[in-house]
Amino acid sequence: MNNREKEDYLKDYSILKGEGKSFFPYAVAKDGGMAVITMLVIIAMTLALGAELGPKADATTTSFSPRPEWYFFFLFELLRVVKPPELTFVATIGIPTICLVLLLMLPFFDRGPERNPLKRPIATLAGITTIAAMAYLTILGARAGSPTEIELAAVGQEDGKRATASSGCLGCHRIGENGNEIGPELTEVGARLPRQAIARTLVNPTAPMPSYAQLQKQDPEKFQDMVDFLASLK
């Protein structure tokens, strides 16, 4: 916007403002109505959905599913879309940071005088695309189940199977038909990595995977079962 456009805008605005009504009581009444609706929605959701509380946090044994609040699903799902592990940090930090900077800087690169959404096709389309992408990723995130069972015909590994299922690997990894696809698939991990490498990764993983060092310390047998089971997947 150049100076003339700025002046034009301010002049137009002051006329439109002059034709308007005073904030109190007209806008205040609408805001008040909206506040009442907001309150009623919150109360209705509370009464209908309650406040669930899962089992107590436990850093060692666990059947955890590291699922965030629903409004972070779209970030969570980005991890699933970006497959190769070298690019994980692009999904975790890169894309969200770039989007945030673009959002923050919006008024500094979109400086045209036009405000009507119908006459700003690029901005309007970009906005709709962003909303659609976020909605799509959120729905994907909501659909992704968090299975706690492994249905894989590995013979004689009952302890290891149970240990793996209860340690939450499936929150991020796929084994056979189960699990999420955030981390690399483990269905044939035994063919890719030797036992020692699997154990080392469990103790000292790459972010964002949590470490199982605690489990190794507190329940070495269970840890061993888990490593045995994973190494047997070929």
Added chain:
Amino acid sequence: MKLPTPPIPKALKPKPARPGSGSSSNGHANGGGNGRIHDLRPGTSDGAGNGGPPSKKSPGIDRAKLKEQAVEVPIGAAAWLDERSGVSPLVRGMLYRKVPRGTNWFYTLGSATMFAFVSQAVTGVFLAMYYNPAPTEAYESITRISNELFLGEFVRGMHKWGATVMIILIFLHMARTFFFGAYKYPRELNWVIGVVLLVLTLAMGLTGYLLPFDQRGFWATVVAVNINASGPVMGPYLADFLRGGSEFTATTLSRFYAIHMLLIPGLIAALIGAHLYLVAKLGTTAPPWLKAEKAKALTKEEV
């Protein structure tokens, strides 16, 4: 050199005598307000003072005078505050500023977001009264809130779902601002403040998720902090700051608690203040499809 004498503030000038003041029980004093402030008194009708003439048997109590004093108190208090703070022009400017014609229900989303924040603050204060941010106690104190306290589960539910409602409202408010082009000149700064408020609100969601200390929240937070750690340059430091060390320990929970209930809410409240100040100063945007007609503009300008 002679300095001009400053004018005496109206409030300090001697008031004109009230008509009918004196011993009359019918204290009918509608005429003598002090001019600065509207007479807020309920219409003192003739019937109001009809408790009979003041009792001559108790000369110490002049009922009419007492009543007048009682009526004077709120006016006096408002005048007292105004004289010392000078706040009334600000309040008047805030309340009676014009809102452009054509504003609709979409324009209530921002205030609704603020209302959701207030609701979160109130329910949060009550939760903080009973919550204990120690790893061995946190889960138990939440169970106690849910199961033993009067309305405890209700307040916790309101806090939980209030967060969801606030997130939805803040995104809707941002969408409105975006599609109406309301972030353009002269409101660029307010857009930036709004985006910071959005990030802070999401950070509230993240830090609050850990506090009940159940499995979901705990592991989601472990992963979230690990994601932070994978960031370049600042990442590992930020993760260490959040955890209070390189491991997830007892410090982590109290740290998240302090960030969740002191640091971020303080920032949000301050930034909402700045946001509102700019809205009041620059005015609410007009709907983008309205254009002031040029002919009108000319006549208006001449007037």
